[in-house]
Amino acid sequence: MTVNDDSFTNWKHREETAESMIPMIGKLHREQDVTILLHSRSLVNKSVVSILKTHRFARQIAGAELSVTETMPFLRALTTLDLGPSQIDIGMLAATYRTDDRGLSVEEFTAEAVAGATGANKTDRREGRDVVLYGFGRIGRLVARLLIEKAGSGNGLRLRAVVVRGGGQQDLVKRASLLRRDSVHGQFQGTITVDEDSSTILANGNAIKVIYADDPSQVDYTAYGIKDAILIDNTGKWRDREGLSKHLRPGIDKVVLTAPGKGDVPNIVHGVNHDTVKPDERILSCASCTTNAIVPPLKAMDDEYGVLRGHVETVHSFTNDQNLLDNYHKSDRRGRSAPLNMVITETGAASAVAKALPDLKARITGSSIRVPVPDVSIAILNLQLAREATREEVLDHLREVSLTSPLKRQIDFISAPDAVSSDFIGSRHASIVDAGALKVEGDNAILYLWYDNEFGYSCQVVRVVQHVSGVEYPTYPAPAV
Structure with a gap:
């Protein structure tokens, strides 16, 4: 048998193994509210090839490819346990099992590692929490996709309604079409139909009421059967507590802003300061995409080396706030054609760091250049460290x-020497460290951080909403602190 024959036989065997994983992963998710992860990447609703690629990508972080034949025994062991709602990382189970020298079987080790999610220790399955999207633009539609994807067992977040301004004839059909197809992020994974009589979009069985209103004061959400909902404001029209309080209407319990908050509105970066949200806090912000990209690695560097001062330069994709062709704009340069120019502009991310990382004493400055790409940005974080x-x-x-810290859902790591911006479209991490571009000399470190400023940020928003709604379940094995 030739090398080619050996490689192909091995591939077919791994395909078969991955194929047999899919029903196990799906059943755990539907029946027990368990999400199977591989190095913090969800394997729920993934294809055979996606599962194999996720295993292969582990070599970027761990240094070696992870085989499905290594993780399959742990998945099989999980199906025999009385598990409660949780997230379980079979990549981490396999990695920690390799270093365990107690002679335990896979079944014994797995049962011990996830003991907090079994039997009497199980977290109770919580009732689903209603979610309303106020605004249905770039971030609104991506958040909608994520909420629909995560509906799964029916016990998590439930997207009940979208509030938009009326747009004329066939408004509902056009909005459904924008949800169905996206020029950057591709087609919606599933089916979408429209019921114009009831003003409803049906997406993978989720009935999403489309409510037309020009102002929050015009909506009584209880009239649509919505109660104790979390409203996600994607418009950015109101950023202070007074303005965002307009959303606290009948049926709405909390308001989450997908833009930097002003005044005393808490700016939350999941993974860094989400645990500081008080249970009675009704209004909060998820800060900006750039703040989410720089704060987790900034915290990681400060925790280990100390940071005395820093500067962040963001090379940012253009946004809908800019003009296609030169036209009037309230900002000095953003009126110039976005697809034809690099545009120097300001960023509030540096000043927002203080809200998310109040213990950081370093002064962080920042600036930004908008460039002619539709998605994915890079932050260049230049730091003076407290030690060499x-x-x-x-x-x-x-x-x-x-790989192993509480920030592993926020920070990704890539060592591919030929990586470019489009490779990170669809990344679910807040930022990705480019290993090849990193520079360190003495007490100076320059980090190059890619981030999908649309999708990665939307994932961070959903994580915050999960946390404040009480449907963010524990992860096993627990990350190293």
Whole structure:
């Protein structure tokens, strides 16, 4: 048998293994509200090839490819346990089992590692929480996709309604079409139909009421059977407590803003300060995409090396706030054609760091350049450290943070030498450390951080909403602190 024959036989065997994983992963998700992860990436509703690619990608972080034949025994062991709602990372189970020298079987080790999610320790399955989207633009539609994807067992977040301004004839059909197809993020994974008589979009069985209103004061959500809902404001029209309080109408319990909050509105970056949200806080912000991209790696660097000061330069994709062709704009430069120019502009991300990381004493400055790409940006974080370090030391630290720390859902790590911006479209992480571009000299470190400023940010928004709604379930094995 030739090498080619061996490789193909091995591939077919791995395909068969991944195929047999799919019903196990689906059943755990539907019946027990258990989400199976692989190094913080969900395997729910993934294809055979997607499962294999996710295993292969583990080599970028762990240094070696992870085989489905290694993780399958742990998945099989999980199906025999009385599990409660949780997230279980079979990649981490396999990795920690390799270093365990107690001679335990896979079944014994797995049962011990997830003991907090079994038997009397199980978290109770919580009732679904209603969610309303106020605004249905770039972020609104991506958040909608994520909420529909995560509806799964029916016990999590339930997208009940979208509030928009009336747009004339066939408004509902056009909005459904924008949800169905996206020039950047591709087609919606599932089916979408429209019921114009009831002003409803049906997406993968989820009935989403489309409510037309020009102002929050015009809506009584209880009239649509909505109660104790979390409203996500994607318009950015109101950013302070007074303005956002307009949303606290009958049926709405909390308001989450997908833009930097002003005044005393808490700016929350999931993974960094989400645990500071008080239970009685009704209004909060998810800050900006750039704040979410820089704050987790900034915290990781400050925790290990200390940061004395820093500057962030963002090279940011253009947005709907800019003009296609030169036209009037209230900002000095954003009126110039977005697809034809690099545009110097301001960023509020540096000043927002203080809200998300109040213990950081370093002064962080920032600026931004908008460039002619529709999605994915890069933040160049230039830091003066409190002690000297080597490039290898910093790389090892950031790789480990992306793999095992509480920030592993926020920070990804890539060592591919030929990576470019479009490779990160659809990334669910807040930022991705580019290992090849990292520079360290003495006490100076320059980090290059890719981020999908649309989808990665939307994932961070949904994580915050899950947290404040009480449907964010624990992850096993627990990340190293």
